Amino acid sequence: MNAAKATRMSADDRRELVIAAATRAFARGGYAGTSTDAVAREAGVSQPYVVRMFGTKLELFLEVFERAVGRIRDAFAAVLDDDPFDPASDDDRARMGIAYTELLRDQDFLQVMMHGFSAGGVPEISAAARRCMGEVFATVRRTGWDDEETRDFIAYGMLLNVMISMRAHEHLGEGDPLTALTTCAFGDALEMLESPA
Amino acid sequence: MNAAKATRMSADDRRELVIAAATRAFARGGYAGTSTDAVAREAGVSQPYVVRMFGTKLELFLEVFERAVGRIRDAFAAVLDDDPFDPASDDDRARMGIAYTELLRDQDFLQVMMHGFSAGGVPEISAAARRCMGEVFATVRRTGWDDEETRDFIAYGMLLNVMISMRAHEHLGEGDPLTALTTCAFGDALEMLESPA
DNA sequence: TTGACATGTTATCAGTCGATTACTTATCGT
DNA sequence: ACGATAAGTAATCGACTGATAACATGTCAA
Numbered sequence: 001m002n003a004a005k006a007t008r009m010s011a012d013d014r015r016e017l018v019i020a021a022a023t024r025a026f027a028r029g030g031y032a033g034t035s036t037d038a039v040a041r042e043a044g045v046s047q048p049y050v051v052r053m054f055g056t057k058l059e060l061f062l063e064v065f066e067r068a069v070g071r072i073r074d075a076f077a078a079v080l081d082d083d084p085f086d087p088a089s090d091d092d093r094a095r096m097g098i099a100y101t102e103l104l105r106d107q108d109f110l111q112v113m114m115h116g117f118s119a120g121g122v123p124e125i126s127a128a129a130r131r132c133m134g135e136v137f138a139t140v141r142r143t144g145w146d147d148e149e150t151r152d153f154i155a156y157g158m159l160l161n162v163m164i165s166m167r168a169h170e171h172l173g174e175g176d177p178l179t180a181l182t183t184c185a186f187g188d189a190l191e192m193l194e195s196p197a
Numbered sequence: 198m199n200a201a202k203a204t205r206m207s208a209d210d211r212r213e214l215v216i217a218a219a220t221r222a223f224a225r226g227g228y229a230g231t232s233t234d235a236v237a238r239e240a241g242v243s244q245p246y247v248v249r250m251f252g253t254k255l256e257l258f259l260e261v262f263e264r265a266v267g268r269i270r271d272a273f274a275a276v277l278d279d280d281p282f283d284p285a286s287d288d289d290r291a292r293m294g295i296a297y298t299e300l301l302r303d304q305d306f307l308q309v310m311m312h313g314f315s316a317g318g319v320p321e322i323s324a325a326a327r328r329c330m331g332e333v334f335a336t337v338r339r340t341g342w343d344d345e346e347t348r349d350f351i352a353y354g355m356l357l358n359v360m361i362s363m364r365a366h367e368h369l370g371e372g373d374p375l376t377a378l379t380t381c382a383f384g385d386a387l388e389m390l391e392s393p394a
Numbered sequence: 395t396t397g398a399c400a401t402g403t404t405a406t407c408a409g410t411c412g413a414t415t416a417c418t419t420a421t422c423g424t
Numbered sequence: 425a426c427g428a429t430a431a432g433t434a435a436t437c438g439a440c441t442g443a444t445a446a447c448a449t450g451t452c453a454a
Contacts, residue, residue, distance in 0.1 A: 008420055008431055028318040033229030036412060046433050051413060111317060118311045120362045121225040129363040134375035141374070147381040151356070152349075154378070158359050159352035165317045166326040177338070178331035181351070184344040205401055205450055232441060243403050248443060 011053075018043045018050055022064045027108035030115040031061045031125060062128055065116040068109040069132035075099045076139050087144030096143065100157055101189040107164050114165045159185055169193040208250075215240045215247055219261045224305035227312040228258045228322060259325055262313040265306040266329035272296045273336050284341030293340065297354055298386040304361050311362045356382055366390040 009017070021043035025034045036057050040047040054060035079085070079099045086092050103110060117133070119125040140150045163169070168182045169190060183190065206214070218240035222231045233254050237244040251257035276282070276296045283289050300307065314330070316322040337347050360366070365379045366387060380387065 011431070014431080030227065030229060030315065030318065032227060033316075033318060035410075037410085047411095048413075048415090048434085049432060052432095057412065111315075114315045117359045118227065118308075118315045118362045119230075120308060120364050121227065121230060126363050130365055130368055130375050133359075133363060133365070133378070134373060137378045138374040147377055151378060151381050152353070155352045155356035155382075156349070158355040159348070162314045162330075162355050165315045166323050166330065167317050168327055168330070171327055176331060177335040178327050180344055181330070181334045181348060184348050185352075208401070211401080233443085234441075244441095245404085245443075245445095246402060249402095254442065 014045070015053060018045065018053060019060075019064055019067065022050075022060055023068065023108050023112055026061060026064055026115060027111040031058075031119055031122065036060070058122070058124060061116075062124065065112055065125065065128060066132060068112040069116070069136065071106075071109055072100075072103055072113065073132070073136050073139050075103055076136070077142075080139075080142050085143050087149075092143070096140070096153065100160070101192055104160070104164070104186075104189055104192045107193075110161050111165050114161050156185075164193070211242070212250060215242065215250060216257075216261055216264065219247075219257055220265065220305050220309055223258060223261055223312060224308040228255075228316055228319065233257070255319070255321060258313075259321065262309055262322070262325060263329060265309040266313070266333065268303075268306055269297075269300055269310065270329075270333050270336050272300055273333070274339075277336075277339050282340050284346075289340070293337070293350065297357070298389055301357070301361070301383075301386055301389045304390075307358050308362050311358050353382075361390075 018039065022039045025039045025042045028034065029038070036050050037047040039060070040050045043050065050060070051057070054063065076096065076099055079095050085095075113132075116125055116129050119129070137150060137154065140153055141147075143150070145153070163182060163185060168178055169186065172179045172182060186193065215236070219236045222236045222239045225231065226235070233247050234244040236257070237247045240247065247257070248254070251260065273293065273296055276292050280292075282292075310329075313322055313326050316326070334347060334351065337350055338344075340347070342350070360379060360382055365375055366383065369376045369379060383390065
């Protein structure tokens with residue numbers, strides 16, 4: 001008997017599967033540059049099913065985007081919840097940095113996030129972007145850092161996101177100015193980008 | 198006599214006009230989210246003319262993108278060329294910061310830049326993004342700052358670009374976490390965003 | 395004046411898009 | 425076994441997209 005046929009899935013499971021596929025698809029093409037059909041093919045279901053499951057492409061993107069940023073926010077929150085955090089401790093600062101570095105394994109989330117952040121032309125998306133960015137800021141703020149230090153931490157993260165979005169780590173070459181910036185920005189975390197072991 | 202009719206323009210002038218219109222259009226919708234017809238309407242010409250002038254929509258976007266980043270790079274270069282630059286001077290560091298805040302008046306350039314930086318899914322665009330980012334890094338590096346300080350300067354700029362793309366400055370509200378980040382990130386430069394006088 | 399070239403436009407096309415409708419089939423309680 | 429409900433697909437639509445071809449008109453040198 002062929003397992004490819006006939007077996008069904010609960011709507012919830014299928015929904016998760018489609019969201020995961022949509023995350024990969026939107027990471028590549030962004031909101032406007034990704035068709036619902038591309039998402040459907042990535043998920044192995046029909047295009048109308050994707051649309052009916054989420055209502056519209058916009059609602060699907062918003063779901064994917066909010067989950068992506070939510071995952072990043074939660075990674076920071078986990079650091080704060082796991083152990084006491086000393087805002088003056090360099091070790092604890094490093095813990096937050098490492099939490100971000102771990103996220104580099106899942107570049108799709110970061111790229112979806114950047115697409116959402118850049119999509120100021122779609123009011124619903126930019127509204128979600130503002131809300132999500134606010135949540136991330138509030139979460140990192142829980143470190144006890146002041147506004148300025150929190151801002152600088154997030155700024156550094158934005159640079160890394162941009163570098164990943166332009167695939168800087170896949171085009172390292174000696175003497176290239178961008179390579180200098182890439183190695184300087186990622187440091188040891190560069191390994192995280194090459195071998196997602 | 199009606200000036201709207203009959204008067205023609207040199208192709209070069211018209212080209213500049215279309216590029217300016219395309220900058221506004223792409224700033225709103227990005228590459229995939231902006232049709233050549235939208236650009237044509239913004240420029241007041243026909244859609245086929247826009248296509249024929251640049252060959253393809255991709256070539257038009259690349260031209261617009263490279264000009265946008267070029268303008269930013271040149272703003273930094275101008276600071277370095279105008280007067281001697283002391284890498285250890287806080288005043289000179291402020292000069293570079295101010296050069297960037299001046300760019301906040303033309304948010305279209307910054308948004309086009311962010312769209313290009315995020316468009317990793319289009320190889321030609323991400324290749325241009327890497328090259329342009331490398332040029333910006335090399336230019337800022339001319340301050341005499343080391344890699345790390347240059348990196349932090351650019352990271353801060355990326356944060357501001359992201360905040361602008363999500364229109365944070367147009368949605369300031371008391372008690373909002375994002376508002377805290379916005380005021381903290383832009384500081385006095387916030388005025389630059391409201392009244393482009 | 396004229397004719398050649400540059401500056402544009404109108405008409406049109408094949409492909410793609412998001413969405414709707416109608417239909418099919420698996421699953422499960424009774 | 426069976427009927428109701430949930431899970432999914434095939435077919436199709438009108439709108440839009442980027443691009444091409446054919447055509448029209450302003451401009452300028454001779």
